[in-house]
Amino acid sequence: MTAGLRELKKQQTRQAISDAATRLFLERGFEKVSLTEIAAAAQVAKMTVSNYFPRKEDLAFDYHETLTASLARAVALRPVAESALAALRRECLAAIERHDPVIGFSGPGFARMIAGSPTLTARLRELHDQCEDALAQVLSADTATAPGDLTPRAAAALLAAAYRTLFRQIMELTLAGKDDQEITAIVTGSGRQVFALLEPSLADYAVRKPPS
Template structure:
């Protein structure tokens, strides 16, 4: 088997495990399902599950790596003449248009599963914190901040707080059974409002 085929097989196995776990979690609740049950349903060894997903929570929040890197990646790739704030606002509004699960468009059953699980709620908080830290690192690098300068961390905290707030709104509306179109309308309106609150102070920060 070539390296490319081996990698494809790994990706397929990982996705099959994740899909199986999500189905079981939605049927029975996150806490009620064991790793052994997921392994049996996915027809793999228990060790295979833990090799791909060391934490049970990440079987449910399978997008965690992309989630934690998203804000930093957006700022790092911002356009010429664009500030960090403008880039994040632009990307968020684009994510709303495509009903991106990474900003909370998960479907009501999945949203309720997260809300009903203390473990998943705690893990989500950790992911938000990791995303903020990754953003702070990129801001520090792109503004050539001096050691000890807290500006990048403070700016990252403000920008990450906007995303946390918007994420929670989308999740709450999803749990309430609102349609994606209704949620998108509300999220767009909220995004313009909350990003706008930071325009005066951050509109000229980290301009490429």
């Protein structure tokens, strides 16, 4: 088997495990489903499930790596003359428009599953903390901040709070029975409002400079 085929097989196996887990979680709730049952549903060994997903919570948040890197990536890839604030506002509004799970779009069943599970709620907070940490690291490196200067950490906390606020509103609107189009209309306005609140302090922070 070639390297390409092996990689495709791994991706297919990972997706099959994720799909089986999601189906069982939605049917019965996260806490009531075991790894053994997930393995049986995906027709793989229990060890295979653990190899692909070391934490059971990440079977529910199978996009966790994308989530934790999302804000840092948006800032790292911003164009010249754009601030960190402008980059994140642009990316968050685009994520809302495309109904991206990274900003909180998940569907009512998935939203109920998270809200009903203390384990998943705690894991989501942890993922958002990791997202903030990654953003702080990018801001620190990009602005050549001196050791001990808390500016990147403070800026990351404020910017990540805006993102968390929008994520939470999307989840709440989903649980309230709003459809994606209604949620988009509401949260787009919220996004503009939330980022406008940060303009006075962060509009000129971490503006990308042209290469020297």
